[in-house]
Amino acid sequence: MLLLNIVEDRPTPPQIYNYKVYLTALCISWGACLFGYDSSYIGTTIVLPSFQTAFGLSKLSTHELANVSANIVSTFQLGAFGGAALGFPLMEKYGRKIALIIATAVFIIGAIVQTVATHQLSYVYSGRFLVGLGVGSITSAAPVFLAEISPPAIRGRLVGLYEISYQVGAVVGFFINYGIKQHQNTKAAESWRIPTALQLVPAGMLMLGLVFVRETPRFLFKQARDAEATRNLCILRDLSPDHPYILDEIASIRTQISDVTVLHAKEETEGRVAWFKSYWRGIAKYCLAKGIRNRMAIGFMMMLFQNMVGTNAINYYSPTIFKSIGVSNTSLYTGIFGALKAAASVVFLGFLVDRLGRRLPLLVGGITCCICMFYIGAYIKVAHPASYASASLMSSSTQAGAKAATAAIFIFGMSFAASWNGLAWIICSEIYPLKIRGFCAAYTAMAQWLWQFVIARSTPYAAASLGYGLFFLFGSFCACAVVFAYFFIPEIKGLTLEQMDQVFGYVDFDANPLLQDRQLSNDEIEKQTNNTKQNDYMLSPSIIAPKIEK
Incomplete structure (x- = not known):
């Protein structure tokens, strides 16, 4: 029961923790399931003999195949980048709910186009782009929706449902492909059409749920x-x-x-044209203001580190990654990887995030991920496991090292799921002021898809050319992520969305009498900021600015 206790910053009526807010959050979070399923099923689907035969990939050279595979995967990210940009005007003009409905409709059209594709990669590319367009808009609107309806004491938990839904979709995608390989003829067209068509199931469930949710009060x-x-x-x-x-x-x-x-x-x-120019000038000026520019930088860097520590490389190219450490049954191990990530997400985001906060899990998770990645790289450097035709040909010490490397990938997945994977979305959904929250949601979502595009395009080539160095690269990013979190991420659990301005140094609360009773004391601000001597300063894109003083 201790894990279920709610930590409140002030006396709060228990009625606010009712089933309606949880059901609404669950429905909106389901949008991430679309994202999760797509990221997991595509990597193993495009290597199926039936898919490669249907679209002429079996006739390509190794280099050409790597290029086409990267194109298929990264077309999704390209569409998602555009969708994230479109999500901002949609949610600001028509509302969070309408933006999600439009995005889901576009996703459904894209999934249908992919499913009916026959012998023409153009259909696959078009469908992937449309699916990405829908998912990109969802990643802009859904976290904002969740943050705006959540009571402060359980905001991390409710926004965390978004990441849990992602993990559920990923696990389903992994194991559907595993089941197809075990029980279907992988040379038959159904083996790739079934997992592609199943994208329509979570999309249909989301569309149905959106009919019943209400627009956010904010x-x-x-x-x-x-x-x-x-x-x-x-x-x-x-x-x-x-x-x-x-x-x-x-x-x-x-x-x-x-x-x-x-x-x-x-x-x-x-007039509309003059207002449009004035509006965007106002947005630009606002984003560069002290107390806002630091948050703009934090959002961008959170999404950079979330992608560059290696998890999406494993999601999209799991067969290649597991094969590099000597695993033969890559589909099974990919499924286990996804299941462990999902379990860690449920435990952390469902029960611990609003007790442990944001800062500590980022530090511990980043350190653990760093150790795992450097071990995997060192093992591949020393043992060369991919050079063995089967595990039985390895020496006992090499086999033991392979087991440890496999365990390291699993530990990495769980540590990442309980830290940077979900917290990046939570932090980026709660730190921005209402005036530019929609814009910043689109901005951080675009950053997410930009770095995912980089990963999707570069991983096949990096895995072939860098070998063990790829894991050292990911480990280095993990180390940088820890340093970034240590110096620049304040603790913000339990704060209202309106109190964020004070923590990051923007609002003069003495000039806002309506917020006098909600003002944080100096001691409370100190608790929210970093607990080191260096943490008397807050991040700015170009300078280090002093922390706010009353």
């Missing part, structure tokens, strides 16, 4: 739809409109959106 307040916003907030919190908790939350939201309302009102007086 977006509705931002659109001056106060009555609807208050009604939705009361439903989510299971409290009456005159309850002090509701009144306090509404006051906090209105304080932060006051300048947003003024900005949007200018459209009527300036």
